[in-house]
Amino acid sequence: MSAESGNSQFVEIENDTFRNSVGTMDETGNRKWVFPRKPKGKYTNYRNYASWLMLGLFFGLPFVKINGNPFLLINLIDRKFFILGQPFYLQDFFILALGAVTSVIFVMLFTVVFGRIFCGWLCPQTLFMEMVFRKIEYWIEGDRNKQMKLDRQEWDAEKIRKRLMKWSVFLLASLLISHFMFMYIVGYQRVFEIMMAGPAEHPLSFIVMIVFTMAFYFVFAWLREQVCTLICPYGRLQGVLIDKQTINVYYDFKRGENRSKWRNNEDRKTSGKGDCIDCHQCVVVCPTGIDIRNGQQLECVNCTACIDACDEVMDKIGLPKGLIRYATEAEIENQETFRFTSRMKVTALFLVLLIGFLGFLMYDRGSMEAKFIKPAGSTYFIKDDKITNTFIYTFLNKSNEKKILTIKVMTPVNAEITYFGSEKIILKGDEILKGNINITFPEKDIKFSKQNMVIGVFDEKGEMLDSFDTTFEGPFKLML
Numbered sequence: 001m002s003a004e005s006g007n008s009q010f011v012e013i014e015n016d017t018f019r020n021s022v023g024t025m026d027e028t029g030n031r032k033w034v035f036p037r038k039p040k041g042k043y044t045n046y047r048n049y050a051s052w053l054m055l056g057l058f059f060g061l062p063f064v065k066i067n068g069n070p071f072l073l074i075n076l077i078d079r080k081f082f083i084l085g086q087p088f089y090l091q092d093f094f095i096l097a098l099g100a101v102t103s104v105i106f107v108m109l110f111t112v113v114f115g116r117i118f119c120g121w122l123c124p125q126t127l128f129m130e131m132v133f134r135k136i137e138y139w140i141e142g143d144r145n146k147q148m149k150l151d152r153q154e155w156d157a158e159k160i161r162k163r164l165m166k167w168s169v170f171l172l173a174s175l176l177i178s179h180f181m182f183m184y185i186v187g188y189q190r191v192f193e194i195m196m197a198g199p200a201e202h203p204l205s206f207i208v209m210i211v212f213t214m215a216f217y218f219v220f221a222w223l224r225e226q227v228c229t230l231i232c233p234y235g236r237l238q239g240v241l242i243d244k245q246t247i248n249v250y251y252d253f254k255r256g257e258n259r260s261k262w263r264n265n266e267d268r269k270t271s272g273k274g275d276c277i278d279c280h281q282c283v284v285v286c287p288t289g290i291d292i293r294n295g296q297q298l299e300c301v302n303c304t305a306c307i308d309a310c311d312e313v314m315d316k317i318g319l320p321k322g323l324i325r326y327a328t329e330a331e332i333e334n335q336e337t338f339r340f341t342s343r344m345k346v347t348a349l350f351l352v353l354l355i356g357f358l359g360f361l362m363y364d365r366g367s368m369e370a371k372f373i374k375p376a377g378s379t380y381f382i383k384d385d386k387i388t389n390t391f392i393y394t395f396l397n398k399s400n401e402k403k404i405l406t407i408k409v410m411t412p413v414n415a416e417i418t419y420f421g422s423e424k425i426i427l428k429g430d431e432i433l434k435g436n437i438n439i440t441f442p443e444k445d446i447k448f449s450k451q452n453m454v455i456g457v458f459d460e461k462g463e464m465l466d467s468f469d470t471t472f473e474g475p476f477k478l479m480l
């Protein structure tokens with residue numbers, strides 16, 4: 001290994017075979033199982049606090065309600081969605097789609113500035129893998145060396161006992177996670193109902209739960225870091241999102257190279273050696289099996305374990321911490337301080353505009369939606385110099401409150417409305433209601449075969465809740 005050469009961007013590796021394959025694959029293409037050493041240190045503590053908060057939210061939010069609505073519910077089966085307690089319906093698809101686009105732009109901007117901080121601190125995959133399943137593994141099988149020893153040893157009583165125990169606890173954890181996932185789809189009451197009634201009464205729900213459980217078990221017991229290193233599309237996007245001004249976990253190669261083993265009482269500076277003592281502690285602690293000293297790699301999930309491992313080493317040998325740290329590539333290479341680049345500014349501006357537009361749409365979407373459609377194949381009819389059209393109305397109450405509605409034709413004036421039932425339409429909270437009305441005009445007022453018409457829907461206080469633009473049909477008139 002040599003230090004950086006000429007104007008090369010990063011450490012030049014004499015034998016950089018790490019670029020030929022992912023860190024978890026051997027030369028034959030077989031998987032190398034990763035046994036990361038248990039991380040400890042300042043960043044691990046912060047990540048523990050963050051993960052407790054995230055896990056608390058994951059297990060607590062299904063029970064949180066706002067104005068009687070679930071805080072978050074993605075019910076694809078009944079096509080009902082609640083986000084932050086706000087109901088969304090298929091009619092709000094545009095808002096949901098724009099919300100999704102805004103989230104993507106937000107994550108992009110976040111990534112351009114902070115790199116993969118999301119992966120290490122917030123991503124559910126890392127959260128469950130490193131903070132739940134990995135910890136169960138450390139608890140049952142011990143740290144890296146003990147796990148490797150257990151893996152090599154014959155299937156004796158100890159190995160069978162530990163593995164069976166680990167797999168059983170993994171299965172229980174997967175079962176718990178799948179139940180809570182299900183709560184985000186059908187609500188916690190429904191999940192409790194299904195659990196109380198048992199699989200015989202709800203065989204389909206039972207099968208879905210088993211499938212979810214097995215999927216989680218497969219991901220966390222076997223697939224593990226492969227999700228981040230091979231499957232996750234967000235990880236693959238890093239190459240285009242990050243640049244020299246992006247904050248990431250970096251190895252300070254200028255300070256670390258020329259790496260060489262530690263010798264007591266040696267003046268490393270005089271002998272031309274860098275601060276990296278090639279102890280591999282940053283490598284053995286890495287959950288994706290990479291060596292951060294090879295530079296930024298797509299496999300790095302910014303978990304900070306290598307920062308803590310290296311800081312501990314630096315502490316022990318009396319050198320300054322931060323050989324591996326959060327930094328930008330520009331800072332490591334040229335001691336440049338962080339600056340807000342044009343790319344960040346443009347993305348931030350676009351994001352602000354999108355959020356503004358989304359806010360306007362949310363404000364403007366109202367508490368109910370009305371539609372007036374003519375029945376298929378229907379046409380006008382004339383009686384006593386009056387023309388009548390029939391309409392089917394569909395009212396959607398987007399709130400929990402009951403509404404008493406009346407319908408009024410805004411333009412043209414002089415309309416008469418005939419209800420097929422009560423004049424006051426009662427719309428319950430969160431209800432979709434359909435019904436029929438006839439709208440009649442004096443024949444003289446209808447000048448065109450298709451006359452533009454606006455119908456308003458009002459609550460009991462006389463406030464217009466929604467309006468709908470449609471056309472009123474009459475006989476064809478030759479206009480001279």
Ligand code: SF4
Binds near residue numbers: 276313323
């Ligand atoms: S932990 Fe630090 S000193 Fe040890 S190999 Fe990694 S970078 Fe070098």
Ligand code: SF4
Binds near residue numbers: 282306307
């Ligand atoms: S290189 Fe460091 S920050 Fe990146 S995944 Fe490995 S241990 Fe975590």
